[in-house]
Structure formats: structure tokens, C-alpha cells
Amino acid sequence: MPDSVLDRVRGIVAEMTMLPFESITARSSPELHPEWDSLAQVNIVVSLEQEFGRQFSPDQIERMVNVEKIAEVLTAQAH
């Protein structure tokens, strides 16, 4: 998995949760950050679609449970 995808996901998660970029890691998830609530999750999905020019299936949206998993969804579909 290219690092840049993981970093871009970190950037989007940080922006939508209003958390500092440095505090978001590959392991970051809604359980670890109370700011990552259901509203932030909707915004993260929309932002990912806009930034990566993609449309996700309900299954893919369901798999987006932490930063690493989101990056996996993005790279898995790319090939």
C-alpha cells in the first residue's frame, strides 16, 4: 500500500474530525476518537469520494472502520 494513500486518508480524517493531523495514525478509529462520530463518518465518506473520484458500495462503506481499513478499501479497488 503506497504511503501517500494512507497519509491522504489521515489528512481527510483529521479535517473532518477537526483533530490535529499528527494525532491521526493508521490505527485511529471512531472508538479511539470521540470526535469521529457518525456525522464525521458521513463527511469522511463524502470527502473520500470527492478526493479520490470514487463511489463506494454499502459493503465498502461498512468496512471503513479505521484509517488503515479505509486505505485498504481505496487501494483494493484501484487494481
Next chain:
Amino acid sequence: MKNGVTTDREPILDAIESRDYSLAHQLMSALYRSSRTLSNAQFVLKQFERIKPNIDLPCLRAAILRTYTVEPLVPLLRAEAVSHSLDLAVQVGGFNTYAQEVRDPAGGLYRFEPEVIWLATQTRDVLPELWNDSVEVGSSAFDSLLDRTRSELQAFIDAVRSHSQAHVVLNTFDPPPFPRAGVLDSQQSAGQVEALRTINREIVRICSENAGVYVFDYDGAIARFGRLRWYDEAKWLSIRLPLRADALPHLAAEYTRILLPLAGRICKALVVDLDNTLWGGIIGEDGLNGIKLGEDYPGNAFLEFQRAVLELYQRGVILAVCSKNNPQDALEMLSEHPAMLLRPHHFAANRINWNNKAQNLREIAVELNIDSSALAFVDDDPKERGEIRALAPEVYVIDLPSDPAGYATALREAPVFERLAISAEDKVRASHYQAERKRVALKTSALSLEDYYRSLNIRVTIGAVRAETLGRVAQLTQKTNQFNLTTKRYSEQKIAELASREGWKVYTLSAADRLGDYGLVGIAISSQTGEVCEIDSFLLSCRAMGRTIETAFLAHIVADCAQRGARLLQAWFVPTVRNAPARDFYPSRQFRLVREENSRLLFEYDLSRKMESPSWIECRSEGAISHA
């Protein structure tokens, strides 16, 4: 990218760092408009919070009541508004709880004190019968759906009205991208699409019958973007968000086209460049015969642009020219070229010279008697646009693409010319400015100021607000900045409510002179408690300033208050950035300053004294109000 900051964002942070807030605001607007993403929106809003105290933007509070997920729309909407110099506060209601929310006076909706209540509905939530199936227009099933929709919407409006003066916006209903009967639907005069159109016509009717209630053509917004690119079944089924991610910024921009005029954030005048903007080529070099304007490309692209400018003129937008040219060449082109749609009489002011355009624009604002923040400017040359942004940042600059084929669309997309109502005054505005030029000529030739006033044969009619003038009265309280003593902004509903209060009066003044009709240009609101009358509002449209009409108006109110048994007239002057022209109004008319509170001045006038009305103004009263 460094710490989540991309290179296109760094100049914004630098501008804030060096405290150039106006530049920071412009860069934010440009960033968001160049790429309308949620990520840019969040960034812009975060930075906007930092500079907000240092830039003076009008505010608007909007509550969105909804049946589906609109949360990602909120940052997009706010960033879009910021990019058009509006500070928008948004509150979102609960899922499908709008019927309860509007009926709960102590609930979150009214505690938010919204100025706009937007009911964001879609067909599949509110009328699932018409989304999933076809109901034949004219059948009893359809009639009961129509009745239900009508009574629910009217009850919604009535519930809002019993607790709030907020503007209300209702969505039209969207048909599904594929009608259930396929192409057969269009072969029938009573199919699914026709059923929704019938209901939408009913919504338009309801809005026209209720003051302060407006239609948002949701169906039209979807069609403009593309129905097949609009919906996202996957997100609808998983997170109740029916729109694709790239349709959301478009919806935000469409909402803004309604919110800007509701906030009064509009441009009153458009200033156009000439060479390569109104026509192809340079008149000073190519001559009348070398100019590209006509039926062939690119001449037809310039013709279409002129058509778009003319549409604004017909909507009441004032036009002006600002061009670096030899005036004779430019005026010859404007009057003589056979293909021109715009002619000299369409333009209320011209600056055709070699001076810097920022200076010219400020002069045009003074000549038109409007604030320069009410000017929009369009020019094909990016250098000129950049110069205006730097030197006259309050002017709204419209960017044109490099291909003239895109000019007309760029102008039609600018939301600052949107209007939700057109008053009779808007329609005659253009001819008003022609008459005004003649007045200036007359003033120059008159012997004294008094001779000049007499030569105008000014006639004013003063009356009380009526149902048919409510709209204009509200519009004037919202738009008038210069000759406005207290600058209180009122909605139509609020004006109606004030007029119905015991002891309150809402006066209107219409004026005309021998060169033209000004229309309804003055408003005063007074309240009486025992022997004391207070002037709540007093304003005169800038187009009627400088003719002593305000003195005739005040004299009338003084006489009317005295006749109603009052002994003392109180009046406030509340200073704003723009109303300096009204500062001396009361003291120069024998009002006595009695108090000063945070730079607000309270004046009193002893009503046992009669106030002289200018003898050159013929003053008539309308209805029950008598004239001294």
C-alpha cells in the same frame, strides 16, 4: 503536502500571518471556487473563523429542516456563502421531525432565532406514493395526495408564522430519474411526471399566496446538474444520503442563489469592460468594421454575452461602462455598430478613459449613489480583475474564461444578481438614471438651488403601508444604507406585524417630478405611547436624496403626531459605516440632542411647534392620514 496542508492553501495561511485579512478572504474564496470539495470547505471555514472578527460581512441564520442526511451539505453551503461575502450560520433539524419542530415554541428551532427556515424535502420521503408508483392525475387517489400536500404545507407555514418572522423556503418535488412506466409515462397526459408537476405548480401557488415564502426549484437544480449523475443508491441505502458526493457542492451553490438575496447580499450594478468583453477585438485598432460581433463565432459568443447583460438590465440591475479607450471610438461603436444589443441608453454611467479602473469604479459608485460593495465588475483581462481585487476588494469581480463561448454562462452563474421579487421600482430603475442625468444638467443651469427644486415640480404622496406595498417596504428597510436613521432591517411579515400594533404607524412616501417617477422611496415607522411619539425607522432611498423630500416627509410626520395628540417626538440616530449622510438630519431640523448611548444619539422635538415643509414640494396624503 505538509501536515495536511497542500501548497494551494499556504498563501492563505501566509496572508493571515501577515494580517492581510482581505487578501486571505479573497484567496479562500478563490480556493473554494476553484475546487468545491468538503476538504476545502472545512479548511476555508476553519481559517474564516480566525479572520471573521477582522472583516465585516453580513450574517444570515438559516435553519434546515429535513427528511434525509444533509450534514455534509452544511460546510459546503457555509464555504460557498463565505466565497460570496456572506457569513452564514446553519442549524440542521432532526430526521423527519420538522412537523414537531415548527410547532414547539421553546424548541431548538426557534431558540436558534433563524432568519430563514428551509424545508429540505425530497419526493421519496414525503410523497413515496409518487416516487415508487404512478398515480393518475385526476383520479381520486391523486386528488387526496394533492389535498394532503397542500394542507400539510399550509399548516407548516402557519405554524412557523405563529412563532417566527423567518423567511420560509419550500422545495419542489423531484421525479425519479426513470419514470416507473418508462417512455410510456410521457405518452400519457396524466402520468407520474405530470402528477409531480401538478403538485409543484400547487407549491408555487402556495408560496405566492404567503408573504415571505419562497420556492426552491429542487427539481430544476437536479436537472441543471444532470439527473443521472445526481442520485447515489449505495449511500442512500447505507447512510441515508441520497446524493452523489460531487452533486452536493452543486446543491450548495443552488441554495446560495436563494440565500444571498434573502440576506440582501446582492449587487445593484454591473460595470462592464468593452474591448474583448462586449465585442471581439479592440475598437481603437480594429475600427467599426474589424470588430467581431454578429452571427459567426466568435462574434456570436459576444452577442450572447450582451444578451446575458441585457437580461440583468431587465431585472433592474444598473449597467455602467469602465473601459480603457478613446471615448469617441467607444461611443461610436456603442451607438453605430448594427449588431450591438446594448446601446448607450442602457448605461447609467460611463468611465471611458485611461485612468486606473479601481478609481473609475469608485467614481461610478458615487455617481450612481450606491455603495461600491454593491458593484460587480466584469472584464476579460485577468490583470484588470486582479488589480480591482487588490485595490477595490469590496467590488464583486466576475471571472471570465479564456474562450468567449463561456462568457454568457459565467455571467449567468454569478449569484449576486439573483432577486426573489421584482418591484415596479426595479423595472423602471434604468429609465430613472436617464432622467437623473437630465436633472444634473438642469441643476447646473439653474440659478439657485431653490430655483432648481422649483423647476423639478416635485410631488410626493404619503400614505400608510398596504398589502401590495409590504414587499417594497421590506425591501427598502433591507437595502437602504445611506439615508437610514436607525437601519433596522425588517421582513414583510414583521412590517405587517408592526403596522397592526396599537399606536404604531408605517408611513410610505412615493415621489415623482417632471422628469420621471421615483416610485415608493421613503419609509417611516412611528409608535405612540400616551403623549410621546417615537420614530422607530426613517429612511429614504438614495435615488430620492438631495431634493429636500426627507424634510417634507418629516414635516408630515410631525404634523400627524401632533394631530394624534402627542406633545413630544423622540427619534434615534444610530450610526453605521454607511449612514453618515443622515447624521445631521435631526439636529438641523430643530431637534434637540437629549442623550448619547454608545454613540447612538437620542433627539427630541417639541410638537407644539409646527415644522415647515419645503414650499416647492407638492405634498398629498393618501387614505386616512391627513395633512397639516
